[in-house]
Amino acid sequence: MIAITLYRNPAGRFIRLHCIGHAQYADCGEDIVCAGVSTLVITTVNAIGTFTREVFDSETDRESGLIDIRFQNPVEHDAQLLLNAMVLGLQDIQDRYGTKYSLLTFKEV
Numbered sequence: 001m002i003a004i005t006l007y008r009n010p011a012g013r014f015i016r017l018h019c020i021g022h023a024q025y026a027d028c029g030e031d032i033v034c035a036g037v038s039t040l041v042i043t044t045v046n047a048i049g050t051f052t053r054e055v056f057d058s059e060t061d062r063e064s065g066l067i068d069i070r071f072q073n074p075v076e077h078d079a080q081l082l083l084n085a086m087v088l089g090l091q092d093i094q095d096r097y098g099t100k101y102s103l104l105t106f107k108e109v
Contacts, residue, residue: 002037002065002102004090006083007109013074014083015109017041019067023101033101034065036093041067044086052078 002023007016019041023033045067048054054075059068075083090104 001100002034004037004041004102004104005107006087006104007107009074010108011074014080015071015074017045017067017069017083020065022065023097025097025101033093033097037090037102040086040089040093044082045069047082048075048079052076052082054079 002019002021005016005018006014007018008014019037023031023037025031025033045058048056052075055072057070057072060066071079087104090102094102094104
């Protein structure tokens with residue numbers, strides 16, 4: 001299962017994105033759930049890095065499926081919008097394929 005956790009401050013601004021695991025919906029190279037989640041997460045992180053001024057640290061590990069993004073400050077409007085769009089896609093995947101393969105959670109810190 002892919003566990004995706006989005007951390008927000010009390011004002012609702014994102015401060016961290018933590019994604020780990022593999023969906024195991026199908027064999028490697030055939031897993032549409034893993035491909036969908038990966039595409040949404042990686043494209044969102046790349047868009048934030050390219051189109052916003054957000055500063056973040058990242059850690060990745062292909063074997064474990066880790067993508068850990070820690071923003072230096074709560075994100076501003078543009079990154080918030082990109083992350084909210086990512087959430088829509090992740091929720092759709094979870095609704096269609098179930099929490100057995102991907103689980104999206106939110107934590108306030």
